[in-house]
Amino acid sequence: MKPPKAFPENSKFQNLKKFQASPILYMKEAARTYGSPVDLNLPIGKFALISDPEQAQHVLASNHENYTKSNGYKQVALVLGNGLLTSEGEEWHRNRKMLQPSFHKNELRKLLPAVWETGSQYLSTLADNQALRLDTEMNGLTLTILLNSLIHSSDEEILSKMSGHVNFGQEFIVNRIRSPFKWPLWIPTKNHRHYHAMMTDSNDLIQRTIEERTSIGGKDIEDLLSVLLTKLDAKKDFIQIRDEILTFLVAGHETSSLGMTWMLHLLAHHPEIQNRLFEEVNELGDYESLDLMNFANLKYTGQVIKESMRLYPPIWNVVRKAKAQDRLGEFEIEEGYQLMNSIYELHHHPDYWENPALFDPDRFETYNFKHKFQYLPFGGGPRFCIGNNFALFEMTILLVQFVRTFKLKPLSPKEIGFNPLLTLRPNQLVNIQLTKRT
Numbered sequence: 001m002k003p004p005k006a007f008p009e010n011s012k013f014q015n016l017k018k019f020q021a022s023p024i025l026y027m028k029e030a031a032r033t034y035g036s037p038v039d040l041n042l043p044i045g046k047f048a049l050i051s052d053p054e055q056a057q058h059v060l061a062s063n064h065e066n067y068t069k070s071n072g073y074k075q076v077a078l079v080l081g082n083g084l085l086t087s088e089g090e091e092w093h094r095n096r097k098m099l100q101p102s103f104h105k106n107e108l109r110k111l112l113p114a115v116w117e118t119g120s121q122y123l124s125t126l127a128d129n130q131a132l133r134l135d136t137e138m139n140g141l142t143l144t145i146l147l148n149s150l151i152h153s154s155d156e157e158i159l160s161k162m163s164g165h166v167n168f169g170q171e172f173i174v175n176r177i178r179s180p181f182k183w184p185l186w187i188p189t190k191n192h193r194h195y196h197a198m199m200t201d202s203n204d205l206i207q208r209t210i211e212e213r214t215s216i217g218g219k220d221i222e223d224l225l226s227v228l229l230t231k232l233d234a235k236k237d238f239i240q241i242r243d244e245i246l247t248f249l250v251a252g253h254e255t256s257s258l259g260m261t262w263m264l265h266l267l268a269h270h271p272e273i274q275n276r277l278f279e280e281v282n283e284l285g286d287y288e289s290l291d292l293m294n295f296a297n298l299k300y301t302g303q304v305i306k307e308s309m310r311l312y313p314p315i316w317n318v319v320r321k322a323k324a325q326d327r328l329g330e331f332e333i334e335e336g337y338q339l340m341n342s343i344y345e346l347h348h349h350p351d352y353w354e355n356p357a358l359f360d361p362d363r364f365e366t367y368n369f370k371h372k373f374q375y376l377p378f379g380g381g382p383r384f385c386i387g388n389n390f391a392l393f394e395m396t397i398l399l400v401q402f403v404r405t406f407k408l409k410p411l412s413p414k415e416i417g418f419n420p421l422l423t424l425r426p427n428q429l430v431n432i433q434l435t436k437r438t
């Protein structure tokens with residue numbers, strides 16, 4: 001066995017600069033030069049890139065017990081505590097088993113009318129010929145939907161404060177991971193004071209919501225909090241309920257928002273695909289006659305969503321750290337190695353995708369992939385995204401509503417660069433223009 005080759009062979013500090021400027025480009029060059037796994041030759045620890053589906057399957061699924069989440073998750077845990085995304089081992093396993101049924105399609109069905117209602121209210125505020133700044137608009141819309149689905153509350157103060165906290169929490173995590181030196185949180189900088197205030201306030205707001213809910217019985221309220229309260233004790237398990245709510249909010253928000261942003265951007269640049277979509281969704285009939293569960297069967301709509309998450313996977317990279325030495329093909333992976341399973345690289349790999357840069361929803365017409373780990377928008381193995389059905393329903397509903405109401409035209413260039421960290425953010429504004437369908 002031999003260690004993975006290092007790329008590029010410059011000084012590690014030079015490499016770090018290049019990597020920080022554009023990790024996607026850096027990783028693409030590394031993968032195209034030495035294949036998979038390839039050591040990224042960085043000064044911040046031993047990192048190797050994986051772009052081979054068989055190896056990704058080994059790390060994420062078949063030999064997952066040899067891996068933990070990466071060091072970056074320590075920063076995520078500062079905001080999310082010990083929820084599903086950050087916990088490990090027996091605790092994670094127990095909670096995943098408990099929460100999984102709540103995300104089953106039949107359970108989620110109850111949430112869909114509210115998702116439809118929120119989307120339709122939002123679209124009714126948009127005017128003919130309006131320009132839309134997608135990142136901020138989708139950020140607001142998907143957060144409202146998620147808050148309604150998790151902690152449905154008629155208290156506007158709770159919703160607006162929680163929105164602010166989720167946005168701050170996400171930025172806080174990203175900035176902390178990005179900064180090379182992490183100041184201890186007891187140092188009273190402005191940012192740290194804001195963090196502590198945000199954590200205390202989110203705690204209080206979630207507690208208030210639970211108290212209100214338990215005082216009225218709250219059996220008829222269809223949201224995930226109700227489900228959590230049937231499985232956990234509002235008082236004894238409060239910390240766990242709070243951490244799971246915060247986790248779902250943060251894990252489910254920016255991912256869905258970016259999924260929508262990139263998809264609407266792609267559609268604005270492909271009027272012919274919009275027309276095919278319109279033909280499919282226009283046949284659906286009125287809302288009253290719709291069976292929202294059948295949305296998942298809308299064939300072409302589903303293909304558009306899948307293809308857009310192939311080109312722009314909202315989570316572009318999942319990192320795992322080796323607990324003990326392992327073997328990937330002919331390569332030795334030392335203990336402590338952090339393996340970047342690049343979803344982006346897997347989704348653009350020329351050996352697995354014909355014409356990988358092309359937006360072509362037809363490639364999903366028949367699932368004829370060479371390897372089941374070549375397409376992983378929701379991850380793979382036991383830590384697969386628990387919210388995937390929710391996200392797909394939400395994206396389908398919003399896509400149907402957009403395409404039925406408006407034609408989308410581009411106001412930003414077709415090729416947009418990235419500002420990737422945990423998620424695949426665009427590095428510039430992404431705008432479209434809406435024209436009402438008559």
Ligand code: HEM
Pocket residue numbers: 084085086096247248249251252253255256259313314315318319376377378379380382383384385386387388390391
């Ligand atoms: C388009 C939207 C979404 C995408 C692309 C996405 C993607 C992912 C990916 C790739 C992972 C695996 C991370 C890893 O293995 O390290 C993940 C995990 C997770 N996601 Fe999602 N997600 C989306 C929406 C959601 C939603 C709506 C929720 C909740 C309501 C959610 C909750 C979670 C949680 C809790 C985990 C951790 C699961 C575990 O470790 O057991 N996600 N997601």
